[in-house]
Amino acid sequence: xxxxxxxxAKAKKEIIEKSAAVFNVHGYAGTKMxxxxxxxxxxxxxxxxxxxxxxxxxxxxFRHNYEVLIKRNFxxxxxxxxxxxxxTIFKNYQKSALDPQIxxxxxxxxxxxxxxxxxxEFRALAHLFIKEVLSTIEQILEEGKSAGFFDxxxxxxxxxxxxxxxxxxxxxxxxxxxDIKPFLAIFNxxxxxxxxxxxxxxx
Amino acid sequence: xxxxxxxxAKAKKEIIEKSAAVFNVHGYAGTKMxxxxxxxxxxxxxxxxxxxxxxxxxxxxFRHNYEVLIKRNFxxxxxxxxxxxxxTIFKNYQKSALDPQIxxxxxxxxxxxxxxxxxxEFRALAHLFIKEVLSTIEQILEEGKSAGFFDxxxxxxxxxxxxxxxxxxxxxxxxxxxDIKPFLAIFNxxxxxxxxxxxxxxx
Amino acid sequence: xxxxxxxxAKAKKEIIEKSAAVFNVHGYAGTKMxxxxxxxxxxxxxxxxxxxxxxxxxxxxFRHNYEVLIKRNFxxxxxxxxxxxxxTIFKNYQKSALDPQIxxxxxxxxxxxxxxxxxxEFRALAHLFIKEVLSTIEQILEEGKSAGFFDxxxxxxxxxxxxxxxxxxxxxxxxxxxDIKPFLAIFNxxxxxxxxxxxxxxx
Amino acid sequence: xxxxxxxxAKAKKEIIEKSAAVFNVHGYAGTKMxxxxxxxxxxxxxxxxxxxxxxxxxxxxFRHNYEVLIKRNFxxxxxxxxxxxxxTIFKNYQKSALDPQIxxxxxxxxxxxxxxxxxxEFRALAHLFIKEVLSTIEQILEEGKSAGFFDxxxxxxxxxxxxxxxxxxxxxxxxxxxDIKPFLAIFNxxxxxxxxxxxxxxx
DNA sequence: GATGAATGAGCCTTCATTCAT
DNA sequence: GATGAATGAAGGCTCATTCAT
Numbered sequence: 054x055x056x057x058x059x060x061x062a063k064a065k066k067e068i069i070e071k072s073a074a075v076f077n078v079h080g081y082a083g084t085k086m087x088x089x090x091x092x093x094x095x096x097x098x099x100x101x102x103x104x105x106x107x108x109x110x111x112x113x114x115f116r117h118n119y120e121v122l123i124k125r126n127f128x129x130x131x132x133x134x135x136x137x138x139x140x141t142i143f144k145n146y147q148k149s150a151l152d153p154q155i156x157x158x159x160x161x162x163x164x165x166x167x168x169x170x171x172x173x174e175f176r177a178l179a180h181l182f183i184k185e186v187l188s189t190i191e192q193i194l195e196e197g198k199s200a201g202f203f204d205x206x207x208x209x210x211x212x213x214x215x216x217x218x219x220x221x222x223x224x225x226x227x228x229x230x231x232d233i234k235p236f237l238a239i240f241n242x243x244x245x246x247x248x249x250x251x252x253x254x255x256x
Numbered sequence: 257x258x259x260x261x262x263x264x265a266k267a268k269k270e271i272i273e274k275s276a277a278v279f280n281v282h283g284y285a286g287t288k289m290x291x292x293x294x295x296x297x298x299x300x301x302x303x304x305x306x307x308x309x310x311x312x313x314x315x316x317x318f319r320h321n322y323e324v325l326i327k328r329n330f331x332x333x334x335x336x337x338x339x340x341x342x343x344t345i346f347k348n349y350q351k352s353a354l355d356p357q358i359x360x361x362x363x364x365x366x367x368x369x370x371x372x373x374x375x376x377e378f379r380a381l382a383h384l385f386i387k388e389v390l391s392t393i394e395q396i397l398e399e400g401k402s403a404g405f406f407d408x409x410x411x412x413x414x415x416x417x418x419x420x421x422x423x424x425x426x427x428x429x430x431x432x433x434x435d436i437k438p439f440l441a442i443f444n445x446x447x448x449x450x451x452x453x454x455x456x457x458x459x
Numbered sequence: 460x461x462x463x464x465x466x467x468a469k470a471k472k473e474i475i476e477k478s479a480a481v482f483n484v485h486g487y488a489g490t491k492m493x494x495x496x497x498x499x500x501x502x503x504x505x506x507x508x509x510x511x512x513x514x515x516x517x518x519x520x521f522r523h524n525y526e527v528l529i530k531r532n533f534x535x536x537x538x539x540x541x542x543x544x545x546x547t548i549f550k551n552y553q554k555s556a557l558d559p560q561i562x563x564x565x566x567x568x569x570x571x572x573x574x575x576x577x578x579x580e581f582r583a584l585a586h587l588f589i590k591e592v593l594s595t596i597e598q599i600l601e602e603g604k605s606a607g608f609f610d611x612x613x614x615x616x617x618x619x620x621x622x623x624x625x626x627x628x629x630x631x632x633x634x635x636x637x638d639i640k641p642f643l644a645i646f647n648x649x650x651x652x653x654x655x656x657x658x659x660x661x662x
Numbered sequence: 663x664x665x666x667x668x669x670x671a672k673a674k675k676e677i678i679e680k681s682a683a684v685f686n687v688h689g690y691a692g693t694k695m696x697x698x699x700x701x702x703x704x705x706x707x708x709x710x711x712x713x714x715x716x717x718x719x720x721x722x723x724f725r726h727n728y729e730v731l732i733k734r735n736f737x738x739x740x741x742x743x744x745x746x747x748x749x750t751i752f753k754n755y756q757k758s759a760l761d762p763q764i765x766x767x768x769x770x771x772x773x774x775x776x777x778x779x780x781x782x783e784f785r786a787l788a789h790l791f792i793k794e795v796l797s798t799i800e801q802i803l804e805e806g807k808s809a810g811f812f813d814x815x816x817x818x819x820x821x822x823x824x825x826x827x828x829x830x831x832x833x834x835x836x837x838x839x840x841d842i843k844p845f846l847a848i849f850n851x852x853x854x855x856x857x858x859x860x861x862x863x864x865x
Numbered sequence: 866g867a868t869g870a871a872t873g874a875g876c877c878t879t880c881a882t883t884c885a886t
Numbered sequence: 887g888a889t890g891a892a893t894g895a896a897g898g899c900t901c902a903t904t905c906a907t
Contacts, residue, residue, distance in 0.1 A: 059884090083374055097879090107876095158372060166365065304902090694879085710882070710883080
């Protein structure tokens with residue numbers, strides 16, 4: 054096959070983008086190099102020119118999936134107020150559930166579960182990304198408290214963990230049942246929770 | 257080592273029990289037959305006498321882990337009232353998190369995540385077990401509603417899913433961070449939720 | 460193919476014996492696992508059950524070749540006097556050159572040359588074996604001096620090195636020319652040297 | 663790096679010169695094209711423009727090493743008498759051993775050993791070069807006999823082979839022991855041999 | 866029932882060579 | 887003339903499974 058590009062950076066990017074989906078669907082151990090050859094259109098050696106090992110490519114793919122996830126779910130217009138920000142994130146997660154950009158479920162969840170006891174470096178990477186997500190949510194909650202939108206009694210850190218855990222659990226449920234309904238149900242439950250427990254009731 | 261005196265059923269049980277932990281820690285693809293040889297004390301042939309394939313043993317191990325989980329977390333004294341039942345389940349989950357009987361995290365979560373896109377039969381099994389857990393919780397909620405303990409407005413099914421999702425998400429967070437604190441925080445958050453939103457406030 | 464043996468030690472021995480010739484002919488880098496599969500009659504996995512890596516098998520093969528060489532060339536009847544011993548070694552080397560037990564030339568020479576700059580552990584092994592051979596010759600020379608057969612002025616260590624070097628050089632010449640004559644010529648030259656310079660001339 | 667200004671012949675020469683050392687140290691099978699890219703400063707395509715295959719470059723490199731060896735060890739002033747010529751060669755070999763121009767040992771020895779059973783064409787080349795060296799020594803011996811310096815009973819051909827074999831064996835010993843001493847010891851032994859057996863004793 | 870040696874397909878990786886630029 | 891990205895056929899090694907004992 055004739056390759057259209059002879060540009061290293063572009064090729065590397067292309068390989069990552071096409072591999073990322075495969076890893077997220079089949080898991081890192083479950084993904085075979087041959088699958089990546091098929092998915093990327095590159096041959097073995099072409100892939101190995103850009104990545105020392107399969108696991109290096111796996112980590113780059115995970116990072117890519119994370120960035121896509123951040124871009125889709127957490128990239129928020131500056132002018133939004135904290136409440137709007139929080140609901141935008143919710144809306145984005147729902148959109149992602151209904152029309153996934155990354156097949157195979159949430160890469161953070163998948164990677165955390167596969168790597169927690171198998172690959173310390175990989176686990177640490179998942180940990181890092183999850184911390185970033187949690188701290189983004191936490192920050193919005195703190196902003197909301199300062200700005201008088203959210204109940205000042207709210208423990209931002211705990212609430213962020215709670216929201217994130219619920220959503221990841223919801224994703225898992227919908228994936229194992231192959232049914233979007235559990236996700237939507239839990240999701241709405243979580244929104245209600247936000248409305249009732251986090252947002253300051255200006256009655 | 258002579259084992260000929262043992263009977264088949266006992267050997268099979270022993271192999272399952274000892275394999276179950278290995279599968280839960282390393283995942284099904286990540287577990288190698290040699291690990292099971294080491295863990296069980298049986299040799300290749302000894303294991304294959306009782307299980308046709310590694311995946312058959314994996315499924316039996318998963319079922320075993322599920323039964324252990326049910327016994328530890330969901331076996332409830334008949335005389336408890338629904339509120340007590342719910343809190344007993346919570347307490348059991350907390351106990352399991354602090355002192356795990358099954359190493360490697362929640363087998364329902366682990367299996368759901370690994371198998372959602374890779375092994376349809378295995379996914380269906382995880383689905384089945386999760387449905388059973390959900391329906392147990394749901395039933396308690398319904399009982400509680402009927403008995404006047406719980407708010408009759410509660411949607412039992414959704415609430416069961418919400419509670420389960422939160423807890424599974426919490427387990428994931430604690431495993432990837434290698435820190436029990438996130439689990440406990442989310443956990444307490446969920447208990448508060450039950451107290452405030454599910455239990456009928458008799459004030 | 461049905462294998463005749465299910466005995467680990469015997470299988471290991473068989474693999475070594477059949478691999479040893481291949482390694483000595485093709486070199487360690489030049490020998491491919493497939494050659495060993497063909498030569499031994501064992502499959503990949505059968506070989507890897509007994510050796511962790513190709514290089515482990517290579518080292519075992521080298522050791523085996525060394526032992527064969529020792530047995531053939533340096534196993535000397537106790538009752539021989541030092542002069543007879545020395546000439547027996549010569550005769551054995553000549554016999555080996557005319558009718559080689561190990562194809563591919565002298566394994567000490569081959570391994571020393573291939574490994575001097577490539578594999579430190581392997582080089583050290585070759586060094587060890589060569590030291591053993593040199594010390595055997597040296598000892599015979601010392602014995603001969605003590606017993607009055609050899610000139611007491613002979614520096615045993617140097618003379619052993621000189622004899623060994625000449626013979627190894629001779630082997631190399633005969634192999635690269637694919638002609639036994641250079642070996643025999645040098646060989647005879649070395650014998651003359653022994654007769655004239657080492658053996659005490661009782662005139 | 664722009665190289666387009668260089669001309670073909672110069673580039674080819676440069677590649678050979680820089681590759682020659684690598685081949686001699688790592689062997690022909692053990693040398694990877696990437697090593698040559700690193701050593702030469704040329705890229706794959708740059709090298710392949712001048713050589714059809716790695717083995718072609720290997721042969722050119724071997725020839726180069728041979729020529730360097732000849733120049734350093736066998737280029738003798740015409741006015742020297744045969745005895746002086748012989749000792750100059752000896753001195754040159756000693757100088758080469760103490761301060762090698764070509765790293766990795768004697769290319770004649772290395773190539774003979776690696777190629778004797780693996781590459782017939784390459785073996786023939788080593789054979790040719792070795793024949794040239796032997797015949798140079800032989801000629802000096804013959805000259806010396808004619809001129810009355812050397813014992814007329816000396817068999818020039820055999821004596822040349824004997825000297826060459828000893829020295830090559832000595833090189834091998836010093837390389838495998840990583841110690842110059844064995845070389846020097848054998849070397850001195852060989853010089854003594856020349857003095858006592860080849861040079862006509864005019865007493 | 867159980868052992869553990871052996872199978873062989875498949876895995877990850879390497880590397881001589883090609884070729885678009 | 888030269889670059890360096892890409893090829894693809896091996897290469898070393900793994901591992902679920904089989905089977906002689």
